[in-house]
Amino acid sequence: MIKYRDKHKYAELVLELERTGHGFSAEGITALDEIRSNYATQVADDNTHQTDVTLEVGVTPRTITIKGIFPEDSSPMIGSCWDIVSDPTKWFPIGWPEQGWIHRRSADPAIPGDEPVVDAFPRLQTQTPANSVDLETLRQVTEPGRYERGSCYYEQGSVTGIEFVDDSLQATVQGSRPYEVQVTLSEGSYVSGQCSCPDDTVPCKHIVAAVLASGDIEAVGDGQSVDALLEEAAAKEL
Incomplete structure (x- = not known):
């Protein structure tokens, strides 16, 4: 193209x-x-x-x-x-x-790598948003076309590197290039988000994909602040 x-x-x-x-x-x-x-x-x-x-x-x-x-x-x-x-x-x-x-770029890029795609991109193993994700709110605040494209990104396993602490989610979403996404959630509902992509509309498709993937991992913190977790953690856990 x-x-x-x-x-x-x-x-x-x-x-x-x-x-x-x-x-x-x-x-x-x-x-x-x-x-x-x-x-x-x-x-x-x-x-x-x-x-x-x-x-x-x-x-x-x-x-x-x-x-x-x-x-x-x-x-x-x-x-x-x-x-x-x-x-x-x-x-x-x-x-x-x-x-x-x-596949790995190398002197001979025609030789495939040996890393299964589902290991590099674990999202390919499930492809279904968890019940903990508030899909209705996300649909209401997202332009329909962007929601559908974001859903496709999620189903393809494009969301990687997810970190979920309290209500703050960070992830990398693979589009035409990797984009960094930051999202604030409240009990599974989308509140706000930022993305490094050039789309000025929020939520963009990458934010949608990240929110859909948020239900795939358990948030660290369980309602506690990061400071509280650090204070309670043993040295070995740290």
């Missing part, structure tokens, strides 16, 4: 392999960077072009963004990039999560 984004004077192209279970290989990234470099050379002598032409690779190489393009040049750039984005020889398997195994 290639997304076009108009940024006033300049535009950017977002190249995605998000739903294929693959990322761009080193060869693919090099080929896309060559397109970027050629375009940068093309506009170097144009005094009206006053920004850098950059290529940014996501935390996992599923998403690449090329920035600093004149909008009128976007069509030929999309055509050039599509030859790379649509070429499976420029991909390598990551295995998230459909293929069952996590």
Whole structure:
């Protein structure tokens, strides 16, 4: 997929392999960077072009963004990039999560790893929100489309690294890249949340996924404050 984004004077192209279970290989990234470099050379002598032409690779190489393009040049750039984005020889398997195994980037990325996906992402083992989660309140405060996408993220096991202390939940949600989520709950009901994703609407789909996953683990504290727990804990427990 290639997304076009108009940024006033300049535009950017977002190249995605998000739903294929693959990322761009080193060869693919090099080929896309060559397109970027050629375009940068093309506009170097144009005094009206006053920004850098950059290529940014996501935390996992599923998403690449090329920035600093004149909008009128976007069509030929999309055509050039599509030859790379649509070429499976420029991909390598990551295995998230459909293929069952996590693949490791290495000198030979075609060799799969040996870590089962359910071990790396335990949410794949249950996929059903616990009864302790107040789904009705969450639905009421969430735009329907975001709720459905967040529910899909939860069911796919995209919520990892969950820490739940008292009513404070922190988690990582794997979208096009990992996003950090912080949520405040009250007896299983959503109160407020923050997410590192670019979506300004709260709750976003990542917050929804984290709230749905909150019922999968038992909160530390059982109504006690962290300070009280530290005071009561034995040295061995600490």
